[in-house]
Amino acid sequence: MHSLRLRPARDEDVPAMAALEVAAFLDSPMHKAMFPQRLRIKPGVQDQLEWNMARMRKGLADPNLHYLVVLTDAPGRGEIIVGCAEWSAPAKDDYNDDDDDDDDIDGGGMRDRDGTEGVGVRRRRRSRRKSEEEQERARDLELRMARLPPFLDKSALLDANDEVMELIEKSKDAFRGQNRHRMWTLNSISVDGDYRGIGVGKMLTRWGMERADRDRTGIWIISSPLGLQLYRSLGFTQVAEGSRLGEPQYLMLKFYEPGVGAEHRNGNGNGNGNGNGGRQEDGKGIEDEKGIEDGKAAKVVAA
């Protein structure tokens, strides 16, 4: 039996989190393509570890990103990190998004009496804004690519990016007009191979589900084959299938359902709430989930 505790990650957790993530994705075809042997500078997975650490340290300073760890006590090793996740919060209110087709970018001020000219002006403004944004994005991408380390296969990274965009495009209708930038998303989740199947992944995922409920918004996730059962069991729906650098990928979606918060879900995703709470299945109950904000840990006892 393991006592599992969840808390926000801290700077000192970064090396363990990076190691966990590298180990969790070691066999992933996608990661093999992005970090090929031929480009390695340091021995083993050292390049990847350092890259992950730098990325996580930067991420910890980003107020829109949320890093979490799950800890347990290991015999002879003391407290260890057995799982970690990175969540992205919805974009802030001043976010400008291309998908917001209904955005009234000029606040209605340009609308003519019959609406015709106003719509034309709006369209021209919108397309000018889009092309400016596209140029800015291209410049930004160029800068980001130039900053990437030499051991990362840049063309693989671009391909991976394109494939994700394809998957998102395929799923467009499933979003029912909701802007994905206004939803929560789980960027990555990794559980130590020795501690899988005991609820660590669920703890890390439920944290975001509760946040999304509080924000009255949904969640979308690009899932690996290993993540499928985890998200399904928590009530996510698979809305599209694609591949990224040879690895199958699935877009999982969960809309906000008023009155069906993470507190009330049965957690098996079949929608027939049995009223015993999402965290109680399999006899695993969170003992204390208060105080996560102020750094205290949520505890779950897993069989």
Ligand SMILES: CC(C)(COP(=O)(O)OP(=O)(O)OC[C@H]1O[C@@H](n2cnc3c(N)ncnc32)[C@H](O)[C@@H]1OP(=O)(O)O)[C@@H](O)C(=O)NCCC(=O)NCCS
């Ligand atoms: C995916 C991953 C995070 C799951 O973490 P976990 O702690 O093992 O998940 P949980 O114990 O909370 O289990 C969640 C569900 O997945 C199922 N599950 C866990 N391991 C499984 C396995 N090896 N095969 C099939 N199902 C499995 C559990 O049974 C549970 O479903 P249930 O409630 O229907 O029984 C973990 O396997 C992992 O780190 N994989 C490598 C990295 C990765 O692919 N991350 C996902 C990116 S989207």
